[in-house]
Amino acid sequence: ISIFYLLLYCFITVSCLKETNELISDGFYHKSLVLTGYGLSSYDEKSVDKYLEKSKNLNANTVSFLYTCYVEDRYSSNIDCSSYDTPSLKEISYAIIAAKKLNFRVTLRFYIDLKTKDWRCHLNPKSKKSFFKDLDQKYKDFAIFLEKEKVDTFIIGAELCQLTKKEFKHQWIDLITSIRKNYYGKITYGSNWGEVNGEREFEQISFWHALDFIGIDHYKPISDEKLTNGDLIFEDQKQFFKKYETIAYKYRKRIIFTEIGFPGASDGHREPFSWTMKGVSNQKRQALLYKETLKAISTMSMVEGIYIWRMDIQKSLSEKPFVNERGYELWGREAWDEIKNFF
Numbered sequence: 001i002s003i004f005y006l007l008l009y010c011f012i013t014v015s016c017l018k019e020t021n022e023l024i025s026d027g028f029y030h031k032s033l034v035l036t037g038y039g040l041s042s043y044d045e046k047s048v049d050k051y052l053e054k055s056k057n058l059n060a061n062t063v064s065f066l067y068t069c070y071v072e073d074r075y076s077s078n079i080d081c082s083s084y085d086t087p088s089l090k091e092i093s094y095a096i097i098a099a100k101k102l103n104f105r106v107t108l109r110f111y112i113d114l115k116t117k118d119w120r121c122h123l124n125p126k127s128k129k130s131f132f133k134d135l136d137q138k139y140k141d142f143a144i145f146l147e148k149e150k151v152d153t154f155i156i157g158a159e160l161c162q163l164t165k166k167e168f169k170h171q172w173i174d175l176i177t178s179i180r181k182n183y184y185g186k187i188t189y190g191s192n193w194g195e196v197n198g199e200r201e202f203e204q205i206s207f208w209h210a211l212d213f214i215g216i217d218h219y220k221p222i223s224d225e226k227l228t229n230g231d232l233i234f235e236d237q238k239q240f241f242k243k244y245e246t247i248a249y250k251y252r253k254r255i256i257f258t259e260i261g262f263p264g265a266s267d268g269h270r271e272p273f274s275w276t277m278k279g280v281s282n283q284k285r286q287a288l289l290y291k292e293t294l295k296a297i298s299t300m301s302m303v304e305g306i307y308i309w310r311m312d313i314q315k316s317l318s319e320k321p322f323v324n325e326r327g328y329e330l331w332g333r334e335a336w337d338e339i340k341n342f343f
Contacts, residue, residue, distance in 0.1 A: 028305050031060050032308065039087065040084050042087050043095050048095045107154070124162040153188065159201065193219055203247060208253060214253045222272075262293075269285065283323070311330070311331070
């Protein structure tokens, strides 16, 4: 009997160690600067080629392109992917092929934005049935395109807080199952980091088990007093990251920071999620925020990748450093060097 229990103990121990080791990543499989293009002809060849060149300069190993469809307002159930604001798949195809030739991994993200400019977290269609039915068809068509182009990773959406609650678990599992019938790469979703109406999206999602990674859009503010010392920023981020690790261990999935960024404005630490920052540009402050946050991420054992937000396709051709940048553009700034060294 004692031998039996000894063997059983060894079996359980080895199994647990194996599962733990499977969670721990040897390094960041995805290191990327997200390229965003809005408009039918946004991904033109010159701009894409310059983005790829700059991604090499950044020591990135993955590129990420954005494909955005639209709804009229927060109550709309119909998804429009034929708008002039939605990029051409033909141009995205060129971008994918060009990236593959340079040995980049390729990630494509499918986002739904509101024409009213409201945050997509507030999208709450009147007819959920119609919305999910329409989304399923859009995903089917897109999944066929992704598989044809051999895209490595598909981010199926981001920050749809009202639609990822537990009552919609089965709708999402059905969507993911449908996608996997036509697409064989990795799949994740970019969940919102923060609390909205008393819930954090990354904690409320109950379909993580059906995806390949836990995806987080991380834009946690940093208080003014913590800016006095880089160690305070580091500890603040590190402590918050434990919440992500709890979900990762619960679902036995690695984490991808599907979006992470700090605007260049002097008050960008207060609302890192805001793309309309005011105030003067502050390179040193932005660089410090990136440096300490990335250092905190490096202490995590199960991070699969990091996607820095972002480079605008319209600005990718610029060779001049964005010294007065208040938004997310990083080229030629001190923060660029911090990210490059980290990658």
